[in-house]
Amino acid sequence: MSRTEHSFLPRAALGRLLEALCALGYRCAGPQVRDGAIVYAELASVQDLPRGLTDVQAPGSYRLEEGGGERYFAWATGPQALKPFLFAPREVLWRADRGADGRISFRSETAPAARLAVIGVRACDLAALALQDRHFLEGRYVDPYYAARRVGLLLVAVNCSHPAATCFCASTGDGPHARSGYDIALTELDDGYLTHAGSDRGAAILATLALAPASAARVEAGQAQAQHSAAVQSRALPGRNLRDALFAALEHPRWEEVAGRCLSCANCTQVCPTCFCHAELELPDVGGHTTEHQREWDSCFTAGHAWLAGHAVRPDTRTRYRQWLTHKLGSWHEQYGRSGCVGCGRCIAWCPVGIDITEEAQALCTP
Numbered sequence: 004m005s006r007t008e009h010s011f012l013p014r015a016a017l018g019r020l021l022e023a024l025c026a027l028g029y030r031c032a033g034p035q036v037r038d039g040a041i042v043y044a045e046l047a048s049v050q051d052l053p054r055g056l057t058d059v060q061a062p063g064s065y066r067l068e069e070g071g072g073e074r075y076f077a078w079a080t081g082p083q084a085l086k087p088f089l090f091a092p093r094e095v096l097w098r099a100d101r102g103a104d105g106r107i108s109f110r111s112e113t114a115p116a117a118r119l120a121v122i123g124v125r126a127c128d129l130a131a132l133a134l135q136d137r138h139f140l141e142g143r144y145v146d147p148y149y150a151a152r153r154v155g156l157l158l159v160a161v162n163c164s165h166p167a168a169t170c171f172c173a174s175t176g177d178g179p180h181a182r183s184g185y186d187i188a189l190t191e192l193d194d195g196y197l198t199h200a201g202s203d204r205g206a207a208i209l210a211t212l213a214l215a216p217a218s219a220a221r222v223e224a225g226q227a228q229a230q231h232s233a234a235v236q237s238r239a240l241p242g243r244n245l246r247d248a249l250f251a252a253l254e255h256p257r258w259e260e261v262a263g264r265c266l267s268c269a270n271c272t273q274v275c276p277t278c279f280c281h282a283e284l285e286l287p288d289v290g291g292h293t294t295e296h297q298r299e300w301d302s303c304f305t306a307g308h309a310w311l312a313g314h315a316v317r318p319d320t321r322t323r324y325r326q327w328l329t330h331k332l333g334s335w336h337e338q339y340g341r342s343g344c345v346g347c348g349r350c351i352a353w354c355p356v357g358i359d360i361t362e363e364a365q366a367l368c369t370p
């Protein structure tokens with residue numbers, strides 16, 4: 004089976020793919036229900052997948068309900084993307100110890116590379132991963148913590164068949180169909196999966212399953228499903244490069260208006276798969292003999308993140324919201340050659356007051 008062809012994996016045989024990954028030494032993670040939401044967690048068997056569930060999302064709202072038939076992937080996005088697997092929410096970067104002679108020694112805490120296969124990755128999350136790769140791996144500084152996890156990551160994408168009302172990946176050009184960045188892509192149909200290899204190792208894994216080629220009718224059904232998933236998306240950003248429009252609108256009254264609703268809670272940045280702001284903390288022991296240097300996720304919405312030389316450079320919610328949007332949709336183009344938004348819609352659903360980035364961008368682009 005070449006990398007350009009589709010084969011067909013019957014639903015009852017999905018477990019064989021997990022077994023093949025385990026046999027190659029991969030720990031598997033996949034979508035599962037935790038606390039009423041679909042998140043990625045260690046996957047022991049196909050039975051752990053969220054069969055028949057779909058997500059209903061709206062500004063400030065997320066809930067799961069029946070409606071996916073026999074499907075395992077009839078949902079759009081949970082609150083978590085690939086980000087926590089590579090850029091840990093909190094981790095120790097190094098430790099320092101003071102010896103009996105008073106000398107201080109440092110120990111790096113770089114995690115050993117481990118094989119991890121994530122199953123069920125969405126197209127928007129692959130696009131977000133490519134952006135995080137640019138940030139953590141492709142600049143002047145390569146982050147060894149991210150790099151150690153990235154090298155062992157294998158990605159099984161599943162093309163979206165049930166976009167949520169908050170999704171707008173078609174408008175950013177990042178979905179709903181995965182185009183690159185995966186090892187294996189699955190398109191879920193009612194009776195199984197079209198499979199497609201996106202890398203040599205993905206092709207080698209599929210070859211071990213000895214699957215039959217997909218029929219023309221199934222390939223057509225997959226294409227129709229992809230078109231439908233794009234066509235039903237009702238939200239959109241007003242353009243793919245909003246840099247000039249947003250920087251021309253720095254004094255727009257909408258910033259004040261949205262600041263009146265925004266709680267500066269940082270939920271949007273925590274669920275965003277491309278946000279990478281972090282803080283670094285020093286945690287010495289009581290005796291002063293050792294100290295732990297930690298990195299943890301931070302947000303441009305927190306007061307501390309804008310604290311510079313004894314001065315709050317973004318003292319209020321208006322300036323913090325403006326920082327987030329002008330960076331995410333504007334100056335990312337200068338840094339990374341594209342917008343920092345992949346249209347996943349998470350910041351809309353998980354904002355406690357339902358602030359909608361597409362609505363705000365539209366308002367700010369209107370004089």
Ligand code: SF4
Nearest residue numbers: 275344345347348350
């Ligand atoms: S800004 Fe919002 S919609 Fe865009 S990638 Fe981040 S969470 Fe997703």
Ligand code: SF4
Nearest residue numbers: 265266268269271354
């Ligand atoms: S936009 Fe919403 S999620 Fe983001 S900081 Fe404001 S209230 Fe919180």
